[in-house]
Amino acid sequence: MEENNDNIQFQISDELIEKVEHLIDSRKDEDILEFLIEFHYADVAEILEELNVEQATYVIKLLDSEKTSDILVELDDDTREKILQNLSAKEIAEEIEELDTDDAADMISELPDERQEAVISQIIDEEHKAEIEELLAYDENTAGGLMAKELVSVNENWTVTQCVKEMRAQAENVTRVHSIYVVDDNEKLLGRLSLKDLLVANPRAHITSVYIPKVDSVHVNEEAEDVARIMQKYDLEAIPVVDDNYKLLGRITIDDIVDVIKEEAEKDYQLAAGITQGVEADDSIIELTRARLPWLFLGLIGGVGAALIMGDFEHMLKDYAVLFFFTPLIAAMAGNVGVQSSAIIVQGLANDDVRGSVNNRLIKEMLLAALNGIILATFLFLFVWIYKNDIYTALAISVSLVIVIIVAGLIGTFVPLFLDKRGIDPAIATGPFITTSNDIFGILIYFWIAKLILHI
Amino acid sequence: MEENNDNIQFQISDELIEKVEHLIDSRKDEDILEFLIEFHYADVAEILEELNVEQATYVIKLLDSEKTSDILVELDDDTREKILQNLSAKEIAEEIEELDTDDAADMISELPDERQEAVISQIIDEEHKAEIEELLAYDENTAGGLMAKELVSVNENWTVTQCVKEMRAQAENVTRVHSIYVVDDNEKLLGRLSLKDLLVANPRAHITSVYIPKVDSVHVNEEAEDVARIMQKYDLEAIPVVDDNYKLLGRITIDDIVDVIKEEAEKDYQLAAGITQGVEADDSIIELTRARLPWLFLGLIGGVGAALIMGDFEHMLKDYAVLFFFTPLIAAMAGNVGVQSSAIIVQGLANDDVRGSVNNRLIKEMLLAALNGIILATFLFLFVWIYKNDIYTALAISVSLVIVIIVAGLIGTFVPLFLDKRGIDPAIATGPFITTSNDIFGILIYFWIAKLILHI
Numbered sequence: 012m013e014e015n016n017d018n019i020q021f022q023i024s025d026e027l028i029e030k031v032e033h034l035i036d037s038r039k040d041e042d043i044l045e046f047l048i049e050f051h052y053a054d055v056a057e058i059l060e061e062l063n064v065e066q067a068t069y070v071i072k073l074l075d076s077e078k079t080s081d082i083l084v085e086l087d088d089d090t091r092e093k094i095l096q097n098l099s100a101k102e103i104a105e106e107i108e109e110l111d112t113d114d115a116a117d118m119i120s121e122l123p124d125e126r127q128e129a130v131i132s133q134i135i136d137e138e139h140k141a142e143i144e145e146l147l148a149y150d151e152n153t154a155g156g157l158m159a160k161e162l163v164s165v166n167e168n169w170t171v172t173q174c175v176k177e178m179r180a181q182a183e184n185v186t187r188v189h190s191i192y193v194v195d196d197n198e199k200l201l202g203r204l205s206l207k208d209l210l211v212a213n214p215r216a217h218i219t220s221v222y223i224p225k226v227d228s229v230h231v232n233e234e235a236e237d238v239a240r241i242m243q244k245y246d247l248e249a250i251p252v253v254d255d256n257y258k259l260l261g262r263i264t265i266d267d268i269v270d271v272i273k274e275e276a277e278k279d280y281q282l283a284a285g286i287t288q289g290v291e292a293d294d295s296i297i298e299l300t301r302a303r304l305p306w307l308f309l310g311l312i313g314g315v316g317a318a319l320i321m322g323d324f325e326h327m328l329k330d331y332a333v334l335f336f337f338t339p340l341i342a343a344m345a346g347n348v349g350v351q352s353s354a355i356i357v358q359g360l361a362n363d364d365v366r367g368s369v370n371n372r373l374i375k376e377m378l379l380a381a382l383n384g385i386i387l388a389t390f391l392f393l394f395v396w397i398y399k400n401d402i403y404t405a406l407a408i409s410v411s412l413v414i415v416i417i418v419a420g421l422i423g424t425f426v427p428l429f430l431d432k433r434g435i436d437p438a439i440a441t442g443p444f445i446t447t448s449n450d451i452f453g454i455l456i457y458f459w460i461a462k463l464i465l466h467i
Numbered sequence: 468m469e470e471n472n473d474n475i476q477f478q479i480s481d482e483l484i485e486k487v488e489h490l491i492d493s494r495k496d497e498d499i500l501e502f503l504i505e506f507h508y509a510d511v512a513e514i515l516e517e518l519n520v521e522q523a524t525y526v527i528k529l530l531d532s533e534k535t536s537d538i539l540v541e542l543d544d545d546t547r548e549k550i551l552q553n554l555s556a557k558e559i560a561e562e563i564e565e566l567d568t569d570d571a572a573d574m575i576s577e578l579p580d581e582r583q584e585a586v587i588s589q590i591i592d593e594e595h596k597a598e599i600e601e602l603l604a605y606d607e608n609t610a611g612g613l614m615a616k617e618l619v620s621v622n623e624n625w626t627v628t629q630c631v632k633e634m635r636a637q638a639e640n641v642t643r644v645h646s647i648y649v650v651d652d653n654e655k656l657l658g659r660l661s662l663k664d665l666l667v668a669n670p671r672a673h674i675t676s677v678y679i680p681k682v683d684s685v686h687v688n689e690e691a692e693d694v695a696r697i698m699q700k701y702d703l704e705a706i707p708v709v710d711d712n713y714k715l716l717g718r719i720t721i722d723d724i725v726d727v728i729k730e731e732a733e734k735d736y737q738l739a740a741g742i743t744q745g746v747e748a749d750d751s752i753i754e755l756t757r758a759r760l761p762w763l764f765l766g767l768i769g770g771v772g773a774a775l776i777m778g779d780f781e782h783m784l785k786d787y788a789v790l791f792f793f794t795p796l797i798a799a800m801a802g803n804v805g806v807q808s809s810a811i812i813v814q815g816l817a818n819d820d821v822r823g824s825v826n827n828r829l830i831k832e833m834l835l836a837a838l839n840g841i842i843l844a845t846f847l848f849l850f851v852w853i854y855k856n857d858i859y860t861a862l863a864i865s866v867s868l869v870i871v872i873i874v875a876g877l878i879g880t881f882v883p884l885f886l887d888k889r890g891i892d893p894a895i896a897t898g899p900f901i902t903t904s905n906d907i908f909g910i911l912i913y914f915w916i917a918k919l920i921l922h923i
Contacts, residue, residue: 143757204663205661206644206666210635229611246509248722265722266704272732276732276736284806284807284811285807291814292812292821306807322789325788332781333778340767342799344767347766350740351741351762358736364747372748379542379756394771459483
């Protein structure tokens with residue numbers, strides 16, 4: 012048994028891909044099957060992503076749908092879409108039959124509308140079909156969109172023995188049991204029971220006397236992000252989903268929540284970096300351009316704005332050219348401070364630990380920015396003084412820097428808080444938006460203050 | 468039972484905090500206990516975070532250590548540190564007794580060195596003490612640092628009945644069983660068994676005949692990030708940890724991995740935003756300054772560099788002042804493109820889907836940047852042409868922009884790939900580092916190209 016017991020260290024290699032490609036191209040079906048049987052479906056998915064669509068489709072058609080359904084779920088969206096295009100509605104329906112309802116509904120919802128119906132009509136298991144259709148009706152960003160219908164539930168009036176028997180039958184279809192949910196005759200959720208409790212209980216006892224009458228649940232319309240927050244906070248591995256009348260509708264497990272958390276984090280990160288969400292390094296140049304160009308265009312407008320402002324102060328060029336040399340510095344500092352303060356607020360809001368009044372936040376950020384600004388301005392003052400041997404210019408530039416930093420910090424703090432209050436995702440306030448507006452404000456304030464100090 | 472069955476919707480309110488403060492200040496111990504008993508320990512932790520240290524400590528001393536140990540684990544690091552300072556070594560040891568070994572080791576490792584020993588010596592349960600000491604020896608960023616000693620393992624030679632009996636005893640100490648691990652007489656990991664399998668098996672069968680001889684495991688020195696990646700990829704809810712000889716040492720569960728994923732994402736986000744990792748909106752001004760100032764200082768140096776470059780081209784001021792007006796635009800675009808391309812690479816590396824050669828990446832980014840650059844430069848060309856009525860200046864500025872964008876994209880792509888190859892976290896390449904270097908390169912290239920085109 013030694014050989015089965017390795018630490019997981021799957022690493023895809025060029026040789027491996029070449030070997031698979033060779034086997035496929037020479038149509039050695041037996042060898043392909045024998046070779047791929049060794050791999051976990053998640054590994055096979057990684058291999059398929061490196062092949063071309065024809066090769067990947069060939070493998071999917073060759074393997075048993077029990078394995079291919081799992082592989083399809085693991086594939087990245089683009090590859091899956093392409094492969095599914097090469098499969099008939101009937102073939103897709105066969106994959107769907109093997110999947111849990113949540114994965115099945117997700118896969119169907121990615122198909123073009125007209126194909127969705129064709130695939131659904133080919134599903135033979137009527138119960139599975141009805142459940143998938145139910146799930147398809149929920150918004151994908153809610154508890155309903157995350158949950159699976161697969162769960163183990165028992166009636167409060169059963170005995171432990173009846174329950175174990177029934178549970179065995181139900182558990183056939185449930186990959187991980189976690190909790191057994193206890194319901195009344197109307198399917199209303201009453202409580203839960205762990206497998207451990209069941210193992211320990213007297214077989215003749217009634218469920219009513221052994222179950223835990225306290226169970227956390229979420230409403231089917233609860234937002235996915237909130238479900239993630241709840242499950243994390245209370246360290247839950249599964250949570251039942253109910254309707255207005257506490258009727259048990261489904262169950263969400265922690266692995267789905269891990270995906271929500273990752274997607275949320277990636278979205279915020281991409282917004283901060285000025286990329287429209289959802290692109291990957293491997294997407295096409297057109298897709299990547301579409302994700303990046305709008306944000307760059309925003310930066311272009313900001314830069315043009317800055318140029319126009321500087322044009323307005325052109326009369327200062329003759330005597331104070333050095334002021335113009337520091338405009339990139341001012342713009343950069345305004346941008347950096349804005350990104351820092353907005354990122355802290357966005358992250359605090361995401362973790363639900365930004366409490367207290369907006370005014371207190373702004374006062375704190377003002378003090379913080381002033382402290383940072385004064386330290387930085389002192390260095391800049393000394394540099395400009397030595398560099399240009401002009402104490403007034405040095406003073407004008409460094410005082411401006413302090414004020415620009417304070418304003419940038421306040422904007423960076425206020426905007427995400429304001430957006431959040433208005434129900435808009437505050438993460439869009441980080442990155443190019445804050446940078447661009449702070450560039451313009453920064454340069455405008457800079458020249459105003461300099462003008463004031465230098466009496467021009 | 469109705470009242471226990473609410474959807475989770477705990478929301479902390481000012482009234483709630485005031486009520487708790489009032490109860491504590493008037494020392495109404497019975498009322499405090501009665502009031503707080505209703506709440507989940509994670510909710511009590513949230514409440515304590517809103518109180519002052521004396522009040523929070525009072526509550527911790529008042530409640531039963533079975534509940535307070537869980538509350539302490541949920542508290543944020545700062546609050547926990549302050550409360551633990553107010554507890555004696557013996558009191559902390561009592562909390563530790565109640566905790567699982569992984570949480571216990573984490574809590575002890577946060578204490579000052581001299582207190583660690585004092586607390587450990589006060590732990591009464593010798594086995595618990597030895598296990599915690601074992602865990603404290605592992606690096607916190609490895610599988611050993613994440614794992615708990617609590618798990619259920621059975622010997623391959625036992626019968627199912629023996630196993631159930633033994634399991635019941637062991638399961639007392641294990642919050643969630645997930646899998647039962649099967650070992651030989653030397654504690655070597657052989658396979659696993661699910662509770663479901665155990666429920667279904669013939670009671671007189673031997674474990675050897677019913678267990679699954681294939682089990683994924685990780686080595687105790689595996690990096691935490693890699694463990695997270697493995698558990699996500701293979702959808703594992705728990706994974707056993709082994710040493711070089713496959714001896715079963717402990718177990719990592721998915722809830723610990725959720726924390727690793729979140730921390731990793733927050734770290735990358737903060738690096739991209741130019742904040743030293745680990746600060747929160749609620750930290751003190753001094754802590755926040757320490758986290759933000761170094762990155763701003765980097766920006767300051769970049770800005771001074773840009774100013775020096777512009778000083779070098781001062782002779783162009785007389786005839787081509789407009790060139791200087793567009794330096795913030797050039798710097799901003801160079802920075803934005805650099806952040807975009809580095810963020811895509813960093814995220815790709817984190818998700819392990821950046822494959823293929825560095826050259827191909829660079830060629831792709833060059834094409835992408837050229838496409839973006841040409842589109843943006845066309846707009847800029849038209850604007851400058853109309854604004855200044857000077858086609859050569861317009862041409863100089865827009866051609867420079869294209870080249871600056873291409874170079875910025877290449878730097879943004881190359882640097883994180885280079886750092887990653889060198890084993891350095893590529894996330895530090897996003898944010899201020901890339902912005903600052905791209906600012907300087909951008910402005911330098913901009914003036915060179917302009918000089919070339921305008922024949923100055």
